[in-house]
Amino acid sequence: MIPAALSAVALALSACGSSASDESASGGTSCVKTDGDTIKVGSLNSLSGTMAISEVTVRDSIKLAVEQINDNGGVLGKQIQLIGEDGASEPTVFAEKAEKLISSDCVAAVFGGWTSSSRKAMLPVFEDNNALLYYPVQYEGLESSPNIFYTGATTNQQIVPALEYLKEKGVKSLYLVGSDYVFPQTANRIIRAYADANGIEIKGEDYTPLGSTDFSTIVNKVRAADADAVFNTLNGDSNVAFFREYKNVGLTPQQMPVVSVSIAEEEVGGIGVENIAGQLVAWNYYQTVDNPQNKSFVQDYKDAYGANKPTSDPMEAAYTSVYLWKNTVEKANSFDVEEVKKASGGVTFDAPEGTVTLDGDNHHITKTARIGEIRPDGLIYTVWDSGQPIEPDPYLENYPWAKGLGN
Amino acid sequence: METVIGQLFTGLSLGSILLLAALGLSLTFGQMGVINMAHGAFIMAGSYTAYSVQEYLVSNADVSLLVSLVIGFLVGGLMGVTLEVALIKRMYDRPLDTLLVTFGVGLILQQLARDIFGAPAVDVTAPSWLSGGVDVLGAVVPKTRLFIMLLAVIAVVAISVVMRYTPMGRRIRAVVQHRDLAETSGIDSRATDITTFFIGSGLAGVAGVALTLIGSTSSNTGMTYLIDAFLVVVIGGLGQIKGAVIAAIALGILNSFIEYSTTASVAKVAVFVIIVIFLQIRPQGLFTVQTRSLV
Numbered sequence: 001m002i003p004a005a006l007s008a009v010a011l012a013l014s015a016c017g018s019s020a021s022d023e024s025a026s027g028g029t030s031c032v033k034t035d036g037d038t039i040k041v042g043s044l045n046s047l048s049g050t051m052a053i054s055e056v057t058v059r060d061s062i063k064l065a066v067e068q069i070n071d072n073g074g075v076l077g078k079q080i081q082l083i084g085e086d087g088a089s090e091p092t093v094f095a096e097k098a099e100k101l102i103s104s105d106c107v108a109a110v111f112g113g114w115t116s117s118s119r120k121a122m123l124p125v126f127e128d129n130n131a132l133l134y135y136p137v138q139y140e141g142l143e144s145s146p147n148i149f150y151t152g153a154t155t156n157q158q159i160v161p162a163l164e165y166l167k168e169k170g171v172k173s174l175y176l177v178g179s180d181y182v183f184p185q186t187a188n189r190i191i192r193a194y195a196d197a198n199g200i201e202i203k204g205e206d207y208t209p210l211g212s213t214d215f216s217t218i219v220n221k222v223r224a225a226d227a228d229a230v231f232n233t234l235n236g237d238s239n240v241a242f243f244r245e246y247k248n249v250g251l252t253p254q255q256m257p258v259v260s261v262s263i264a265e266e267e268v269g270g271i272g273v274e275n276i277a278g279q280l281v282a283w284n285y286y287q288t289v290d291n292p293q294n295k296s297f298v299q300d301y302k303d304a305y306g307a308n309k310p311t312s313d314p315m316e317a318a319y320t321s322v323y324l325w326k327n328t329v330e331k332a333n334s335f336d337v338e339e340v341k342k343a344s345g346g347v348t349f350d351a352p353e354g355t356v357t358l359d360g361d362n363h364h365i366t367k368t369a370r371i372g373e374i375r376p377d378g379l380i381y382t383v384w385d386s387g388q389p390i391e392p393d394p395y396l397e398n399y400p401w402a403k404g405l406g407n
Numbered sequence: 408m409e410t411v412i413g414q415l416f417t418g419l420s421l422g423s424i425l426l427l428a429a430l431g432l433s434l435t436f437g438q439m440g441v442i443n444m445a446h447g448a449f450i451m452a453g454s455y456t457a458y459s460v461q462e463y464l465v466s467n468a469d470v471s472l473l474v475s476l477v478i479g480f481l482v483g484g485l486m487g488v489t490l491e492v493a494l495i496k497r498m499y500d501r502p503l504d505t506l507l508v509t510f511g512v513g514l515i516l517q518q519l520a521r522d523i524f525g526a527p528a529v530d531v532t533a534p535s536w537l538s539g540g541v542d543v544l545g546a547v548v549p550k551t552r553l554f555i556m557l558l559a560v561i562a563v564v565a566i567s568v569v570m571r572y573t574p575m576g577r578r579i580r581a582v583v584q585h586r587d588l589a590e591t592s593g594i595d596s597r598a599t600d601i602t603t604f605f606i607g608s609g610l611a612g613v614a615g616v617a618l619t620l621i622g623s624t625s626s627n628t629g630m631t632y633l634i635d636a637f638l639v640v641v642i643g644g645l646g647q648i649k650g651a652v653i654a655a656i657a658l659g660i661l662n663s664f665i666e667y668s669t670t671a672s673v674a675k676v677a678v679f680v681i682i683v684i685f686l687q688i689r690p691q692g693l694f695t696v697q698t699r700s701l702v
Contacts, residue, residue, distance in 0.1 A: 048518065050627055052526040180672050208671040211631055213622035214424075216417040216552065217666040223547070224410060240528055240623030248549030249540050270528030270623055 030130070031106040034335050039078040041066070041325075042085060042101035044112035044122075049089025050211055050236060054314065055114050057266055058136060059084065061315040062111045064304055065322035075326045076333070083107060091121035098122045102131045108335045109134060109325050111318060115235075116140060116182045123148065130337055134325060136318035138261065138283070140186035141394040142405070144362040146341060151321040151356075152314060153284050153367050154394040155190050161369035162231075162259055162282035163194050165384050171228040173201040175256075177218060177242070178233035180207035187233050187261070190396070190405060197401030203227040208234070213241040219249055222256070232260040239263055243275045253278035259371075264312035265380060273378045283313040284367040285353035286380040294352035310379070311352075320351040324358060324365070354389065364392030413546035414663045420552035422659025423559035427617055428632040429639035429651050430562055431610030434603050435487070436637070437646035438583045441495055441604075442502055444509040446636070448516035449486055449608045450629030453479040453615020455520060458529050458624050468532040475616045476558075483612020484605040486516075491604040496597075513630075520626040528625035537620065551620040558617055562610060567648055569606075579603050583646060638682060644692030653693055658682075 032040070043062045045055035066082045074080060083105050087094040094113060101107045102125070109132040113119045116139050126133045126147040133148045141155040166174070176191060178184025188205055195202050203225040206218050219242070222230060234242055239260070246258065259280045265287050268276060287298055287310050297319065301311050324347060329335055332343035345360020356365045366389035372380035396402035428450060435441050457475040465471040490512060498504045537554055540547040570576035581589040582599045590596050611629075618628055639658060643650025658678060666674035686692075 047526075048521070052521065053528060053625060056526045206670055209675060211627060212671060213618075213628075213631055214421055216420060216549075217414065217663050218671065220410065220413045220417060220546075221667065224413075237528060237623040237625055237627055241621060244533075244551075244621055245549065248538065248551055249547040266527055270530055270625070272530040272532060274532065 030337065031103070032108050032335060033106060034078075034108075037078060038081045039075060039335060040081045040083055040105060040107045041322075042083045042105060042107040042110040042112075044085045044087050044094060044097055044101060044110055046089040046114065046118075047084075047086040051087075051089040051114055053236065053270070054266065055087070055089075055112075057309075057312065057315050058112065058114065058318045060305055061301065061311070061319040062322055064301060065319045067304075068300070069322065069326055075329050076335070087112070087118060089115075091115070091117045094118040095121040095125050098125045098131075098133070099129075102126070102129045108132070108329075109340075111136065111321055111325075113137070114314070119143075119148070120182070132325075132337055132340065134318075134321035136321050137314045138317075140183045141190075141396065142186065144364070144394050146363070147337075148363060149321065149324065149344070149358070150364045150392075150394070151317045151324060153369070154364050154392050155187065156393040156396055156399065157284060157367040157369050157390045158261060158282050159187055159190060160194065160396075160399070161386055161390070162261065162371060163191060163198075163200075165282075165371045166229055166259065167198055167200065171200065173203050173227040173229075175203050175222050175225050175227040175230045176205040176233070177222065177230060178205075178207050179210045179212075179235045179238060181210060181235075183235070184233035188231075190402065191231060193401050193405055201227075208238060210238070211236060212238050215242045215245040218242070219245040219251070222246075223249055223251060227256065230256060230258040232258050233262060234260070235262045237270075239267060240271045240275075243271050243279070247275045253280075263374075264314065265310035265378070266312050266315075268374055268378050268380070269310075273374070273376060276374050277376045279374050280383075281372050281374065281380060282369070283372065283380075284370055285313045285316040286370065286372050286382060287311045288379050288381050289353060289370075291352070291354065293350050297352040313353075316352050320349055320353070320356060320365075323349045323351070324356070328358070356389065359392050362392055362394055364394055366391055409545035410667070412544050413548070414667050415660065416543065416546065416548045416552070418660030418663035419656060420548075420556055420659070421663055422656035423556045424614070424618070424621075425632065425635050425639050425659055426559045426652060426655035427555070427562060427610070427614035428629070429636040429643075429655055430559075430566060430648070431483075431607040431614070432636050433640045433643065433646065433648060433651045434566075434579075434607035434610070437640050437643075437651075438579060439600060439603055440502065440645075441499075442506045442509070442637075443490075443495070443608075444506060444633070445490060445513040445516065446509075446608070446611050447629040447633035448513040448520075449483045449611035450615040450618065450632065451517065451520060451626060452486055453483050453612035454531070454619050454624045454628045455524060455529075455615075456482045456612065457616040457619045458524070458531050461531055469534040469536060472534050472537075472616070472620075475619075476613055479612035479616040480609040481612070483615065484609030487604045487608020487611070488601055490608075491601055495604075496600070517626045517630070524626075526626070528623040531619035531624050533620050549621075555617050555620065558613070562613065563648065563652055566606075566610075570648070575602060642682060642685065642692055644694035647692070647694040650692055650694040 045059040066080045085097040111134045113135045138153040176188045328347045332339040347358040369386040370382045371384040373383045456479040460475040461471040537550045540549045578599045639654045643654035665677045
């Protein structure tokens with residue numbers, strides 16, 4: 001009974017899917033209205049479910065950017081009208097809501113998504129409708145859609161620099177811990193390839209289901225393995241349990257530092273700074289980055305959402321993505337998707353992380369890599385940076401050791 | 408040897424967490440037959456109680472845990488009683504509806520927590536007397552986990568004593584074994600239902616407070632343990648505290664050893680497969696309660 005009903009739904013869905021692509025093939029179906037005083041854009045973030053913990057802050061910074069742009073005269077003389085949708089931490093909901101934003105709200109661009117599964121679910125929707133998605137989170141790379149702009153780091157701007165930093169520090173062996181889904185699995189494949197080429201031993205590789213909160217076995221394994229450092233790709237609530245356990249069995253950052261790629265300022269509070277102080281993270285932006293753009297971004301954010309709210313990398317990337325869209329639209333002098341795509345190469349923005357430039361071919365942006373240390377005040381301070389923005393290389397084509405990872 | 412001891416403790420500790428989460432269910436689900444999907448939300452309420460107590464009542468982390476355990480029990484219990492009186496009592500003969508309604512209540516409570524405390528996880532500082540670990544034959548066992556084991560033992564002993572030796576316990580057992588007969592002998596079965604629900608949900612609150620020591624305190628706290636807790640009750644045999652204890656510890660140890668030799672995901676699958684096979688052989692669980700009712 002249920003399987004029959006399900007397959008009927010699946011049939012109906014696939015029928016819809018194919019008709020949508022037929023339409024776009026037959027000459028574009030954009031319903032974006034550009035004749036009024038306003039232009040609609042969408043934000044699509046999980047406001048409920050397990051990812052809400054992170055994605056609400058991204059929604060907030062998108063809103064902040066939109067308000068700032070509106071206060072300064074809008075885009076091409078039009079005020080931006082932001083339509084917010086809730087992806088509910090479910091990839092299928094993300095795809096549905098994306099379809100709604102594009103087809104019934106007729107937005108010119110959508111900002112949002114966090115998990116790679118949500119992005120992968122939305123990708124065909126944006127490609128079939130020839131619409132635009134700005135995706136603001138660091139991810140596992142190996143992707144480049146003509147309809148998505150990636151304003152978070154790809155692997156050569158985050159994971160590879162982190163590995164180079166560890167190697168420089170004399171790390172000879174690593175233990176890999178991650179959540180069981182696409183980002184950690186792919187990231188660890190890249191780490192293994194790098195380790196093989198650079199004589200670093202991988203002492204163990206463990207995954208736990210997303211949301212898992214019992215780490216005593218894994219921490220026992222890590223402790224027994226006695227690696228020089230731990231590379232942590234856990235996501236969400238699991239980090240809290242992991243670091244508490246890590247500290248309670250007596251492991252310290254001096255003995256075995258943990259480098260995390262999914263813990264930003266917002267998460268430090270929930271983990272408890274006493275459990276994680278001294279550990280390392282790899283990102284492209286911290287609240288403490290010292291430049292005038294960041295000072296005013298942090299100030300504006302705190303004015304809008306509260307003095308105790310930290311700013312973090314994905315928030316900054318989301319904020320930057322709205323401005324990059326604005327700058328591209330102004331360069332193209334059009335809201336049309338094809339025009340925006342064509343104009344995107346070389347578009348820059350003086351972002352809080354430093355100046356970023358859009359790459360017109362792979363739709364990623366240049367980013368400065370920064371290794372940060374979590375200090376007892378709960379903030380993250382840069383202990384190393386790449387000096388200059390790194391060109392995005394989502395398929396790691398310029399890294400000989402990464403050969404064969406792309407497929 | 409060191410790893411075997413370490414994993415043994417990990418298993419025992421996982422078992423005691425499952426037990427704390429399942430003990431309340433073994434009363435409400437096991438004794439009363441109510442499938443209360445909001446039980447996970449009561450666990451979450453316990454966690455947020457620990458947070459609120461530390462934030463607004465007793466800021467000294469060394470003391471606040473103990474205060475939270477008491478208040479967490481009351482908060483969980485009162486929420487349970489409210490749910491019982493407002494909704495569940497109207498559907499005692501409609502188990503499927505109860506399941507859906509309590510699931511909905513759970514979702515509402517989760518969203519409520521998100522609205523009140525915000526979406527990001529909050530930090531409950533563990534008392535300093537529980538920081539660090541104890542060396543047991545070369546394996547380091549975190550003190551927080553020892554504390555949770557102790558708490559589980561205390562909870563089991565307390566429940567067993569209440570059920571076996573107090574008039575209240577006798578009334579609960581009487582109502583479970585034969586409601587009509589119990590009523591005929593002068594027992595107020597409604598009052599008994601409410602008491603059972605109070606204790607069962609209160610234990611969820613206690614489990615929530617304990618969970619703040621090892622996991623994160625967010626609106627998802629508790630939900631992850633809900634399914635496992637139901638499994639413990641089903642494997643143990645409905646209404647059997649003894650069964651729940653054995654089932655929880657067996658699941659914990661099984662899980663920790665399989666996880667050590669494979670991965671967390673494989674362990675989860677393997678444990679489920681073992682449970683399915685076990686229930687094929689023994690659908691009634693480890694122990695069964697003898698009743699005179701026809702169902």
